[in-house]
Amino acid sequence: MRIHARSLLASLITLSVALGTGAVQAQTSLSGLGQAWPNATDVSTSPNYHVYVFQRGSTHYVQVNDANGTVRGAFARTAYSLVGLPIGVDATRLATPDEPLPVPASTTGETVYDDGTVKLFVAPQADGTTQMMMVGSECKNPVECTTRGP
Template sequence: MRTWICVLLAGSLLASGGAVGQASGGNTGPAAMAKTGLGQSGNSNDLSVDSLWKVYAFERKGIRYLQVDDQSGTPRAAIAYIGDTFWTLPIGQDVDRVSTPQEPIAIPSGAVQRVVYQSKDVQLSAFESASGVFWRISTP
């Protein structure tokens, strides 16, 4: 009986440690990616590495998605990707200011770069300028 209690307690501690890693942005793999909620605010773990932004990751049928919200929860941009092919989705107020390898846009000179999300597959950066925030997604 004591053995089973120890096993259950150890399993609970391991599970809660994994949840903390996901919530803190430590896990950016498929387990941290939500299956639903794209386009809505706060429906997944915030995986941002920059406290000014919130990044949510989703995966469905082999396609991965990133959504960036500002601190008030307003969606700013969303990107879909498979491997190194990226698409800007029609979500968020910065949809016309997202640069991908397939559709690069000019980032204003003097814009200040901040890495917002980093995984083994992609890097998402915000470029703050007088003309607004521009986004660039790339492979690291």
């Protein structure tokens, strides 16, 4: 009986460690940035886009793919800044408060990611491109927070 109880306890500990590790890995991944279908959890709040989060050290990388898997763009988030990465077909249309862009032709879009610290707004354009804006969660209007004046 005592051996059975130890075996059961060891199994429960192993299971809880495995589940805990799985939960962390489900939120962030260590590899796959830039891939159409990375082996990472889709954390998008929109059915129109796929959003994947990767982490290396204290830097988080947030990648946006469209519904077909095309990599649209990616951002890096550190404790001190938000920057667009040179990844994806819309890499030149990534705006942050640190890297503002002119106001896009269309500002209609949707928030596709919000982790309580940052949120990511996507505005499809008439020419088939997409402007993406990553801001701190305190920003109420991503367009205003990521555009520069005339």
